Amino acid sequence: MGGGVALFDYDNDGRLDIFLVNGAPLSDPTPKGTVPQKSGSSYWDRLYHQKKDGTFEDVTEKAGLQGAGYGMGVTAGDYDNDGFEDLYVTAYGGNKLYHNNGDGSFSDVTEKAGVGGSGWSTSAAWVDLDNDGLLDLVVEEPSAPALEKHARNSAAFAQAGALQFKRNRSDPGGMQFL
């Protein structure tokens, strides 16, 4: 199954960089309840930094973006308005929110932000749903329970299926999603 890709300028040097989402090994048959794990570097997600000459260098390890689980999708957006684009990566096995530290590294802030999701998430998007200047998160979860859990979504989003809506409730000094 194909993974997502994000073209974004993580280091604000004016050149687009590439983030690629990668899967994880699956056994055949896969026992029920198995959560795929990245068993080695060949399964890592990858961040490629575009250099001045138009070539790219692999900066995955420096950035701390090796990832976890069976990666599916990614969306880039500056959710905390600090001028650096952050990443949200969906995966079978747990989603991750990575805060861009602005020095070439990212921090996993998933737990603090409360956006780990559950089960299997596919697509995700940053969008300011309530026009408060803070990016909110929409996550598609094909697994059914998400639909009931997030019934308070706006009609437009509810129609699209099992979407999870996370409102960004950040305030100066804090960062929390509902």
Ligand SMILES: [Ca+2]
């Ligand atoms: Ca760049």
Ligand SMILES: [Ca+2]
């Ligand atoms: Ca940011």
